[in-house]
Amino acid sequence: MxxxxxxxxxxxxxxxxxxxxxxxxxxxxxxxxxxxxxxxxxxxxxxxxxxxxxxxxxxxxxxxxxxxxxxxxxxxxxxxxAGQSAIHAPLTILSPEREVARMGLSHRFDLRSRRMRDFDPDTDGTAGFARGEKLLHLVCLHHAGDEPFLLEDRLVSLTAVPQAAEVDFSARSPGSWLLEHVPWNEAEHEITAIAADTPTARALAIDPGAPCLSIQRRTWHGDTPTRATVTAVRLTYPGAAKKLVGRFRPGGLG
Amino acid sequence: MxxxxxxxxxxxxxxxxxxxxxxxxxxxxxxxxxxxxxxxxxxxxxxxxxxxxxxxxxxxxxxxxxxxxxxxxxxxxxxxxAGQSAIHAPLTILSPEREVARMGLSHRFDLRSRRMRDFDPDTDGTAGFARGEKLLHLVCLHHAGDEPFLLEDRLVSLTAVPQAAEVDFSARSPGSWLLEHVPWNEAEHEITAIAADTPTARALAIDPGAPCLSIQRRTWHGDTPTRATVTAVRLTYPGAAKKLVGRFRPGGLG
DNA sequence: CAGTGGTCTAGACCACTGC
DNA sequence: CAGTGGTCTAGACCACTGT
CATH class of the missing domain: 1.10.10.10 (Winged helix-like DNA-binding domain superfamily/Winged helix DNA-binding domain)
Structure with a gap:
């Protein structure tokens, strides 16, 4: 030796x-x-x-x-x-269609509201849209089988996506249409626990104040200085119904 | 041309x-x-x-x-x-110490309970421990400044981590000690919204039934057939206080 | 200023897979 | 079975950085 x-x-x-x-x-x-x-x-x-x-x-x-x-x-x-630092939880967020399908249930959704309006800094302040922008506001209720599953509250920038004004979102869910037709660059998620307010509770058939998982996503396209918010959506799930699961192996071992 | x-x-x-x-x-x-x-x-x-x-x-x-x-x-x-598939939300979960520090507040924690017990399939069924295993059950309340911030409810396998029986977890938080001393292979996270039960509400100084963000993590070490759960922890945050944020750029562009 | 990683080359052989 | 990607080599030069 x-x-x-x-x-x-x-x-x-x-x-x-x-x-x-x-x-x-x-x-x-x-x-x-x-x-x-x-x-x-x-x-x-x-x-x-x-x-x-x-x-x-x-x-x-x-x-x-x-x-x-x-x-x-x-x-x-x-x-x-390297020193042990943070633990990463890589979550995969599926479209409502896929998610419901994976539960073995059939998916359907109702378009409950659709209207155009101007950007309102008071209400939409955190959403990142530009002042004076025309927005399309969509509210959808997604069902898993016969149960309400998810309330989708979405703003779409008509500056970034003018074609959206002509689309029939009662036939095609906004998320899947946008994913297919609109390029995007960057997305940010914010996951919180909230109490259901009265209209949310009514829509999801739960008690007012019941805990809900809220996933907010903002999606951008372009680089500075032309970077613009494409869409901002809040997905509200009954707390009892929804789990986000992520698995992680350091270094991809195994 | x-x-x-x-x-x-x-x-x-x-x-x-x-x-x-x-x-x-x-x-x-x-x-x-x-x-x-x-x-x-x-x-x-x-x-x-x-x-x-x-x-x-x-x-x-x-x-x-x-x-x-x-x-x-x-x-x-x-x-x-490739076709557009799922959207990934790569969340980074910091230790309570780091997380509080990043908020610009000082961190302290109280060890509120520490006891050894046997694995109970009824209570711990989903935690993935083996039948007959000795467990160390720890409950910690973490503070951000003077406010309760996070309730940590943890099980540590004394089969996988026998040294844990001797550690003074009132001086050193279980999470940071484990991260430094115990090798691990794989982790799984489950994120849900729950209503605070009475003891949780009391500990976190919130109303019973208030929405909380719950992060459950199971950590394993070893490969099959020697793979064993090292620790399982449930972190409960007041819903109003905690946001998980993740940013994503497809293809790492930008 | 010497030694490390970061990158790049011009080849080569092989596994797999559509045709 | 021909053509693609997957891998590997034995070099080379360069950027950066400790000493």
Whole structure:
């Protein structure tokens, strides 16, 4: 045994692409806390030599780990195990149609209100629309089977999406139409628990004041200075009916 | 002008690495809906020739787009613009300490209950612990400044984390101790709106029945067949106080 | 200013899959 | 079975940054 061996000691499992094996082997060392935060991972050149591969292949593994946040890389210094920071909960928000279908129920919705109006800074202040903008205000109630499932309260910018004025949203849900026809750049979600006000409670057939999960989404298109809000929507679910679920594996391990 | 030119027409902005420029240029075409879902993107070799670069560089751009879900790649067929599917809301859940600090307030917490008990399938059925397991049950109330902020109700497996029995959790919050000392593999979050029951309302100084945001997290370590639940926690926030915010840009554009 | 990661190249072979 | 993407190599040069 060489006395000053590099001892990479990464044991690859032989499954799949080599760069994936390397990535997994290093991720395992970090997750097992065999390499604690701050530990210096061997240099690319050392790993490449130890594993008898090229530096590009090792680089690919380490770059992926850095993108996942498990590793921090600094020129001239090396690659280090990152400190435990935040936990990410990547939620997937499906359209009402898909969500209801996944529950094994049939979906239908009623367009309960549709009107055009001007932007009102008092009411719509946080929605991010521009002053003087024409908006289309839509309210839809979505059903899962025969039960009310979701109240959708949406504003669409007629400046950004003039075609929306002509669409029959009683036949096609606003969300799916927008997703198909309108480009967007950026979205922001805000998830809160709220008490149902009287009209919401009536629509969803729950008691006034009952807890509801509220998902607000704003969607933009374009980059500054032409960036504009395309649509802003508030989805209100009866608290008992709705769970958001997200699963996370650090480093995509497994 | 050549009559049958490939017309890649990707205009690079010259900012940053070449593979990033290519990725952004293609992402822009997709987001602007200039290339609609199903559109065949030029082959790697075509793009490489058109942009006078190597296929590896183009491959890197297209692989990243595929990882982001904007592009689907099929051998022998080519690369295609993916259909709009789900919207992702990547939430970042901070520790109570960090979260309160970010609000500009000081954090403190009280350990309100600490006891060991056996796993009870009736109560803890969904938590995923094994039958007959010893659990440490902890209840903490976290404060933001002087206001109650978060009720933490946690079960820790003493099979997976025997050291936890000896830790003084009145000095160190369970979450931060676990994050530092216990390896984990996988986590699942469940976000719901619930009505505060009487003890919760009393602890959080809100009205019974008031809406609360509940975040349940289960954390595992190990792979099957040795996979075991390490800890399960329910975080209950007063609905008025807590917002989860996530921002998303398809393809990491911008 | 030396050494690390970041990027890029011009090839190569292979697996998979439509045709 | 021909053509695509997936992977890998053995180099190279450069940007950045600790020392």
């Amino acid at each position: 060489p006395d000053t061996a590099a001892h990479a000691e990464l044991d690859l499992d032989g499954a799949g692409p080599l760069h994936e094996q390397i990535r997994r082997a290093i991720a395992a060392k970090i997750i097992n806390q065999h390499w604690r935060p701050g530990h210096r991972i061997p240099f690319e050149s050392e790993l490449a030599a130890g594993l008898k591969t090229s530096r590009m292949t090792v680089n690919r593994a380490l770059s992926a780990l850095a993108a996942d946040g498990l590793v921090v890389r600094r020129r001239k210094a090396g690659s280090f195990v | 050549p009559d049958t030119a490939a017309h890649a027409e990707l205009d690079l902005d010259g900012a940053g690495p070449l593979h990033e420029q290519i990725r952004r240029a293609i992402a822009a075409k997709i987001i602007n809906q200039h290339w609609r879902p199903g559109h065949r993107i030029p082959f790697e070799s075509e793009l490489a020739a058109g942009l006078k670069t190597s296929r590896m560089t183009v491959n890197r751009a297209l692989s990243a787009l595929a990882a982001d879900g904007l592009v689907v790649r099929r051998r022998k067929a080519g690369s295609f613009v």
